Amino acid sequence: xxxxxxxxxxxxxxxxxxxxxxxxxxxxxxxxxxxxxxxxxxxxxxxxxxxxxxxxxxxxxxxxxxxxxxxxxxxxxxxxxxxxxxxxxxxxxxxxxxxxxxxxxxxxxxxxxxxxxxxxxxxxxxxxxxxxxxxxxxxxxxxxxxxxxxxxxxxxxxxxxxxxxxxxxxxxxxxxxxxxxxxxxxxxxxxxxxxxxxxxxxxxxxxxxxxxxxxxxxxxxxxxxxxxxxxxxxxxxxxxxxxxxxxxxxxxxxxxxxxxxxxxxxxxx
Numbered sequence: 001x002x003x004x005x006x007x008x009x010x011x012x013x014x015x016x017x018x019x020x021x022x023x024x025x026x027x028x029x030x031x032x033x034x035x036x037x038x039x040x041x042x043x044x045x046x047x048x049x050x051x052x053x054x055x056x057x058x059x060x061x062x063x064x065x066x067x068x069x070x071x072x073x074x075x076x077x078x079x080x081x082x083x084x085x086x087x088x089x090x091x092x093x094x095x096x097x098x099x100x101x102x103x104x105x106x107x108x109x110x111x112x113x114x115x116x117x118x119x120x121x122x123x124x125x126x127x128x129x130x131x132x133x134x135x136x137x138x139x140x141x142x143x144x145x146x147x148x149x150x151x152x153x154x155x156x157x158x159x160x161x162x163x164x165x166x167x168x169x170x171x172x173x174x175x176x177x178x179x180x181x182x183x184x185x186x187x188x189x190x191x192x193x194x195x196x197x198x199x200x201x202x203x204x205x206x207x208x209x210x211x212x213x214x215x216x217x218x219x220x221x222x223x224x225x226x227x228x229x230x231x232x233x234x235x236x237x238x239x240x241x242x243x244x245x246x247x248x249x250x251x252x253x254x255x256x257x258x259x260x261x262x263x264x265x266x267x268x269x
Contacts, residue, residue, distance in 0.1 A: 004262075006225060009232035010058065013051055015261040016239045019253060020048045020246075027250050033092040035100060040249060043085040047078045047242050051235050058228070068227035069198050069208050075231055076195035078238040079187065080175060086182035086245055087171065095171075098154065102170035104147040105155055111137045111144055187241075191234055236262075 004012065023044065029037045054071050061067060088095040114137055117129040137144075155167040171178060179188040197204035208227060211220045240258055247253045 004233075006063070006229040006232065009229060009236055010055070012262055013232050013236045013239065014055055016236060016243060016258070017048055017051050017055070019257060019261060020044060020239070020243055023246075023252060027252060033096050035096050036088075036092045037250075039088065039096055039099065040085060040246065043081050044242065044246050046081050047239055050074050050078050051239050054231060054235050058232075063225065063228050064222055066223040066228050066231075068223045068231055069205055071231040072195050072198040072227075072234075075234040075238065076192065076199055078235060078242070079192050079195065082238050082242045082245075083175060083179050083182060083184055083188075085242060086184065087178045089245060089249060090182065099170050101151040102155060102167075104144070104151045105166065105170075107140075107144045108148040111141065184241075187237075191237070195234065 023041065027037060027041055054074055057071060058066055084099075088099060114129050114132050117125050118133055120126040120129065152166065155170075155172065156164050157167070157172065158164045173181075175192065176185075176188055179185055179192070194204070208224070209219050209221060211218050211222065240261070243253070243258045244255055247255060247258060
């Protein structure tokens with residue numbers, strides 16, 4: 001996108017949020033696939049909420065104490081949601097059902113973890129897991145098992161040696177694989193890889209708190225200007241892409257209206 005100042009990127013993000021919030025006027029359900037509209041609206045609401053959270057954190061803390069590392073993680077989820085939305089939009093009938101059905105796999109996995117740790121040798125785990133089992137899972141076990149057996153064939157793959165394995169996520173593909181299929185490879189390579197540093201707590205996370213001074217390095221929570229700018233730049237780019245897709249799918253706004261959120265700001269530079 002355009003080369004803008006930190007304040008201009010903030011303004012772009014706010015304008016994009018304002019545009020997206022027009023869905024409060026209603027969204028036409030123009031797809032026959034069950035659940036497609038509600039699912040796509042949920043994705044958009046997530047990214048609008050994430051963007052608004054970044055703006056609010058900036059307003060609360062100011063640039064100097066802006067929690068950049070936390071906001072990088074928020075921006076990362078915006079990319080994942082955008083990729084997921086684009087991937088589902090490629091084949092709504094198949095992907096919506098697959099996305100929803102994976103709930104049964106998640107429930108089975110979560111229930112299994114609770115059931116396993118009811119027998120933990122650590123009282124700090126055994127007691128709360130037993131309480132959780134009795135109050136939440138016990139009465140649902142048979143229904144969860146039933147639904148799991150119905151859906152699991154579509155979430156199982158068999159390798160060349162005949163060994164079967166269950167998908168780790170609903171699509172059976174990594175974010176990179178889905179990103180490649182929806183023409184987001186460059187964004188993955190350039191943006192997502194860096195943002196993952198903050199989700200996985202590698203050395204870049206710690207580096208954001210290391211300040212180099214004339215008397216030596218010190219640890220500080222003060223934000224660096226380029227990190228503040230990067231957070232808003234990433235969030236604005238991800239939300240732009242998402243709004244373009246949503247507008248195409250539901251005719252809620254045009255691509256020109258989305259791009260104007262950038263042009264209007266740059267013209268006032």
